[in-house]
Amino acid sequence: MRSRLLTRLDAAIAKARNPVEVACLKAERACFLARQGQMAQARLLVDALHTQFAWRPHAAVSAWLSLAEGLHDYYTRLGGSARDRVMRAHALSGAAHLAPLRALSAAWLAHMDMASHDMARMVQHVREALQGAQPDHHSARSRACLVVAYAYHFAGDENRALPWYARSRFHATADGDEAHLSALMHNQASLRGTQARLAAMFGEASPEATRQALLSSESITRFDAGIGTAALVSLVPMMQAQLLTHDQRWAEALALFELHFDTAMADGLERMKPCFLADRAWCRLQLGEPKPALADAEAAEASLRQPCDLDDRALAQARLAQVKEKLGQAREAALLRERARSDLQAHRSEQERLVALLDEALAEIAPASA
Structure with a gap:
């Protein structure tokens, strides 16, 4: 197409x-x-x-x-x-x-600020993009609105995110930008998948939420195939592997991890390496492969010394605690659980600050102007 x-x-x-x-x-x-x-x-x-x-x-x-x-x-x-x-x-x-290009560049800087968790600069660039772009400057507005939606969603407030997703979709559709619609689907599915995984590890597991996230990922695969998207091809299969791990479909998850792990690292997903390795270790352990599981667990712990988002650190350490427990290393498991809970608490605090930051930054921008 x-x-x-x-x-x-x-x-x-x-x-x-x-x-x-x-x-x-x-x-x-x-x-x-x-x-x-x-x-x-x-x-x-x-x-x-x-x-x-x-x-x-x-x-x-x-x-x-x-x-x-x-x-x-x-x-x-x-x-x-x-x-x-x-x-x-x-x-x-x-x-x-060049006001239109300035607004578009600001929107992309906001996107990259969000990816690097520089929230203060992200809201500044979002505000600049939305205030500087004309109502029909769809490329700048679709990107800026997507960043806002993703930020609210990441902060755990999907209700605030949904109207911004809708605005982003409106501008992308008006622009005929199918690649942006793909990105929007990726972001929603990824965050819903992360929320399902956090619930499974730290709260009340929801198999239905996991299955819905898997269905969303399959929809992305079909949509991308239809429009010919070939960017960062490891994103969806690695997300699917993590969700399949939580759905206890160990063999399917392990097959995806083994097939796409190296590509994911080449695509720049090193920040998620601890999560990938910890989940892969758990799959190997469930499938009766203790030695490779231990090797993956040790590699995951080593990779936690590198930059890693707080929610991913929490998930990786919680999973590693399960692996260590099953391997009979109760002391190490207890320490990992304590660290996971601490990282989760810090992540929750970060979410609260982000919502407040977004609300303040966007207060001067009328919803209709987005």
Whole structure:
């Protein structure tokens, strides 16, 4: 299925006569291709534009190319260099008084701020994007609204998140941006899956919530296949592996972990490595493989020394406590449970602060303007 956004961009490129306008549209096309996972095509387009404007740089083209390169880096490996390039696009568009691109860059910076848990900067960039984008600037608004939805959802308040998901979906649909609709589905399913896993490990397990999250992940797989998305292909199968672990479908989960673990690391998912290894250890243990299970558990503990989100740390340590208990290491299990509960408490406090931060930042923005 060919994207309506891509069709519209191609038509605009064919119609444009000004070389700078054509170049900016082509850079926007490269942004879309990167988000869809068509990295080689995006790179070729960016390289051709760099060559074309090497001897006569133009501020608008340079700004759009910075954004395109940032998204290429981000969707290749969630790399830190992506943010630097998007910051350059943000700065260049501001200096050149390119308000639409400035708002779009701010929305993408908010997205990256959220991914790195820099909540203070995230709300600043969200507010800038929503206040700077015109009502029909769908690409900036769809991204900014998605960040707000994801942030509220991550903070445990899905009721506040749902209207923002709806606004994001409205703008993406108006823009014909199927790649964004895919991202929206990914975010919702991922957070619902995390909530189901947290409930299973620390509260009252809900097999129905786990199954619903699995169904959502299957819908994403079908949708992505239909629109030709090939970006960060390990995200969905690794999410499915974690959910299958909680659904006690050990063999299916282990098969997905083994098939996609290396790709997930290459895709930039190192922050989730403790969770992946801990769940894989539990699957191996349930399937009668104690030695490989112990090796995975030790690797998971070692990886906890690296940066890891609080909710993922809590989940990994809670799972490792189960593994240690089953292996007869009661003292180690008790220590891991204590650490898991402490991390969960810190995560809950972080959620409360995030809701307050979002409410304050968005108070001046009328819902209709989003």
